[in-house]
Amino acid sequence: MPGFVTVPEPAEVPGLVHLHTGKVRDLYRNEAGELIMVASDRVSAFDWVLPTVIPDKGRILTELSLWWFERLAHIAPGHVLSTDVPAGAPAEWAGRVTVCRPLRMAPVECVARGYLTGSVLEEYRRDRTICGVMLPEGLQDGSEIPTTIFTPSTKADVGEHDENVTYEEIARKVGAGEAAQLRQTTVALYNHARDIARERGIILADTKFEFGWAQGGGTQEGEDDALYLADEVLTPDSSRFWARDEWQPGRAQFSYDKQFIRDWLNSPESGWDRSSDTPPPELPENIVAQTRERYLEAYRLLTGHDFA
Numbered sequence: 680m681p682g683f684v685t686v687p688e689p690a691e692v693p694g695l696v697h698l699h700t701g702k703v704r705d706l707y708r709n710e711a712g713e714l715i716m717v718a719s720d721r722v723s724a725f726d727w728v729l730p731t732v733i734p735d736k737g738r739i740l741t742e743l744s745l746w747w748f749e750r751l752a753h754i755a756p757g758h759v760l761s762t763d764v765p766a767g768a769p770a771e772w773a774g775r776v777t778v779c780r781p782l783r784m785a786p787v788e789c790v791a792r793g794y795l796t797g798s799v800l801e802e803y804r805r806d807r808t809i810c811g812v813m814l815p816e817g818l819q820d821g822s823e824i825p826t827t828i829f830t831p832s833t834k835a836d837v838g839e840h841d842e843n844v845t846y847e848e849i850a851r852k853v854g855a856g857e858a859a860q861l862r863q864t865t866v867a868l869y870n871h872a873r874d875i876a877r878e879r880g881i882i883l884a885d886t887k888f889e890f891g892w893a894q895g896g897g898t899q900e901g902e903d904d905a906l907y908l909a910d911e912v913l914t915p916d917s918s919r920f921w922a923r924d925e926w927q928p929g930r931a932q933f934s935y936d937k938q939f940i941r942d943w944l945n946s947p948e949s950g951w952d953r954s955s956d957t958p959p960p961e962l963p964e965n966i967v968a969q970t971r972e973r974y975l976e977a978y979r980l981l982t983g984h985d986f987a
């Protein structure tokens with residue numbers, strides 16, 4: 680089963696308990712019960728966490744998420760409490776830390792799509808629907824969809840694929856009212872972010888949000904069941920960002936993510952057989968550099984300034 684080529688060791692920080700090692704982020708809890716999310720430079724492709732890191736990726740994506748949380752707070756409050764690096768943490772944690780409100784996470788990846796591509800293409804070609812929603816005829820890979828569609832998926836463990844699920848399944852899992860709230864919030868967030876990104880030269884083809892509910896402890900009435908936007912938001916790891924000026928349905932799009940990595944791994948040059956159980960090899964320097972440039976470029980386009 681795919682997974683980590685090299686399993687990362689959690690850091691030992693006084694007062695922090697290590698909770699989880701994700702593909703990209705590590706999660707700790709502090710003595711106040713807050714979550715400390717630390718974004719590493721790890722990169723995954725084809726369900727493998729690669730043996731090579733992309734320098735500064737974790738910092739770039741942390742900054743970008745924070746930028747988005749501020750712009751989306753009027754639609755859904757974000758889980759961010761601060762970006763304070765805990766005392767005694769390794770120096771390399773600087774710029775990678777998000778201190779978050781601990782939430783009861785919705786067990787679903789809330790995906791919104793405004794463009795037809797990826798895992799839903801097959802369903803469209805077969806039934807002219809995505810997630811059961813009927814679409815016009817004649818759409819191509821990369822075409823804009825007339826309305827934003829919510830296509831939830833279940834969260835998979837490291838090394839496993841996320842799976843698309845129906846809206847009804849989500850309603851059964853979390854309750855009808857909650858499912859409607861997740862869908863409505865996901866679509867509203869996507870639409871707003873899509874418009875911001877488009878102005879800045881990026882097509883937000885689709886994205887994945889994660890939400891959670893405050894777990895009690897609220898002091899104000901109604902605070903207990905508030906829905907918060909969690910995890911990372913609108914980064915190239917959780918979204919498809921395309922270059923607006925090069926967008927052309929019917930072919931693969933120029934995309935601000937790990938396309939270079941996927942292409943190289945698939946090329947004979949890498950010598951790697953994706954269908955085998957062998958771990959992927961180290962990435963060559965030029966692939967690392969080009970990938971890093973794409974993350975920086977997405978950051979620059981969206982925020983309007985260079986990454987410091």
Ligand code: ATP
Nearest residue numbers: 701702703704705706758779780781782784909910
């Ligand atoms: P991947 O996203 O690569 O599939 P992963 O989801 O296991 O892997 P990460 O995304 O790297 O791991 O780690 C972040 C984890 O923290 C996720 O499991 C996410 O659901 C969880 N999380 C994010 N924000 C909160 C929060 N505010 N409260 C509780 N859990 C959270």
Ligand code: MG
Nearest residue numbers: 701702704910
């Ligand atoms: Mg995750």
